[in-house]
Amino acid sequence: MNLLKEVDIAVIGAGPAGLAAALACAEAGASTLLIDANDVPGGQLVKQTHKFFGSERQHAGTRGIQIPELFAKKLVEHPNVETMWDTTASGYYDSGELVVEDGKRFIKILPKRLIVSTGASERFVLFENNDLPGVYGAGAVQTLMNVYGVVPGDRVLMVGSGNIGLIVSYQLIQAGVDVAAVIEAAPCIGGYLVHAAKLRRAGVPILTSHTIVAAHGEECVTGATIAKVDEKWQAIPGTECEIECDVICLAVGLMPLVDILWQAGCEMKYVPELGGHVPVRDDNMRTSNPNVYVAGDSGGVEEASSAMITGEIAGISAAESLGLKAPEADARLAQLKADLAAIRSGPAGEKICAGVCRATVCGGVWE
Numbered sequence: 001m002n003l004l005k006e007v008d009i010a011v012i013g014a015g016p017a018g019l020a021a022a023l024a025c026a027e028a029g030a031s032t033l034l035i036d037a038n039d040v041p042g043g044q045l046v047k048q049t050h051k052f053f054g055s056e057r058q059h060a061g062t063r064g065i066q067i068p069e070l071f072a073k074k075l076v077e078h079p080n081v082e083t084m085w086d087t088t089a090s091g092y093y094d095s096g097e098l099v100v101e102d103g104k105r106f107i108k109i110l111p112k113r114l115i116v117s118t119g120a121s122e123r124f125v126l127f128e129n130n131d132l133p134g135v136y137g138a139g140a141v142q143t144l145m146n147v148y149g150v151v152p153g154d155r156v157l158m159v160g161s162g163n164i165g166l167i168v169s170y171q172l173i174q175a176g177v178d179v180a181a182v183i184e185a186a187p188c189i190g191g192y193l194v195h196a197a198k199l200r201r202a203g204v205p206i207l208t209s210h211t212i213v214a215a216h217g218e219e220c221v222t223g224a225t226i227a228k229v230d231e232k233w234q235a236i237p238g239t240e241c242e243i244e245c246d247v248i249c250l251a252v253g254l255m256p257l258v259d260i261l262w263q264a265g266c267e268m269k270y271v272p273e274l275g276g277h278v279p280v281r282d283d284n285m286r287t288s289n290p291n292v293y294v295a296g297d298s299g300g301v302e303e304a305s306s307a308m309i310t311g312e313i314a315g316i317s318a319a320e321s322l323g324l325k326a327p328e329a330d331a332r333l334a335q336l337k338a339d340l341a342a343i344r345s346g347p348a349g350e351k352i353c354a355g356v357c358r359a360t361v362c363g364g365v366w367e
Ligand SMILES: Cc1cc2nc3c(=O)[nH]c(=O)nc-3n(C[C@H](O)[C@H](O)[C@H](O)COP(=O)(O)OP(=O)(O)OC[C@H]3O[C@@H](n4cnc5c(N)ncnc54)[C@H](O)[C@@H]3O)c2cc1C
Pocket: 012, 013, 014, 015, 016, 017, 018, 035, 036, 037, 038, 042, 043, 044, 045, 048, 051, 052, 053, 054, 087, 088, 089, 090, 117, 118, 119, 120, 139, 142, 163, 164, 165, 167, 168, 257, 295, 296, 297, 298, 302, 303, 304, 305, 306, 307
């Protein structure tokens, strides 16, 4: 194992949260190491070709794929920042050592503070034949189409009507793929109605209170059986119908990626409103391990706007805990917290606010 060096702050994950966090750390004067398993910065943003919703101060209206460039340019030029791409953080030890692996070797890093912004992973659904080729997660479909220019098939059944299911369905249509239907187990559409309206105008049926029962096919998907569900989301016998399709795309939610936070001994809590287990944190994104901060979807599944804000809050606060304070840091923190409250103030934010409240340490500060 090679010892790389000591740094003030290591940031794991260069999605919107990690990019914002690393820039804030560097601007405060901290030597900052930004690590990502991918070969380019951006996280989820590298496949988001649509114009982003969210807050204008956090680049709403800009295409997701263009946002990483806005950060990358500043980061590359910043003397306090070092980056490691194609590098996976695999272990964080009681001694405060972070072990990363770049495909050739394991490297030991000694950060004084760690910011975990590893994002989220996709959920799956149980149904007959769900391991047939042709059953994809929505992230894989987006990566195929928007990163590699490959369509996943000719006719897709989309499972899930949250923003991801709706946006990916529309992107499939734009790529010339037929979307047979979007099905949703809940009694109402989960995503923004503006996205649903675009699909409806394109003639795609959105069937609420429906689930997938089975995929058909021997070598690959040739169709699916769907059925209506009762209030407990159980398929109602006799309501089944067949859908012809060669792709079943699952967009049924995300789960925070928190392995490193468990390893760091952070106090964790199951908060369904935030997508699963998340670390208990204070208002400055500091976890119960005083050397470890969390930012973005790994602290609770939200959106890129809130990921950038929590990233910057974590960056400013982690640097400040080392005695490094950016000019006007207090005013900036107050502004960021006000922006976050505004993003979470809409009807869609109610659930997030309830989750954040449960995940935040009593009184908003650690004793
Ligand atoms: C289809 C779709 C549409 C969306 N549309 C919008 C929108 O319009 N507006 C909006 O605000 N949000 C939108 N979002 C949500 C937004 O993309 C995410 O909330 C946001 O990307 C989360 O940012 P993050 O930095 O927390 O995580 P991510 O973007 O997921 O980045 C995490 C990074 O961590 C890296 N990583 C993970 N584990 C490790 C490890 N162990 N070692 C090293 N690196 C690691 C990953 O490679 C990745 O680059 C959309 C999401 C999807 C899927």
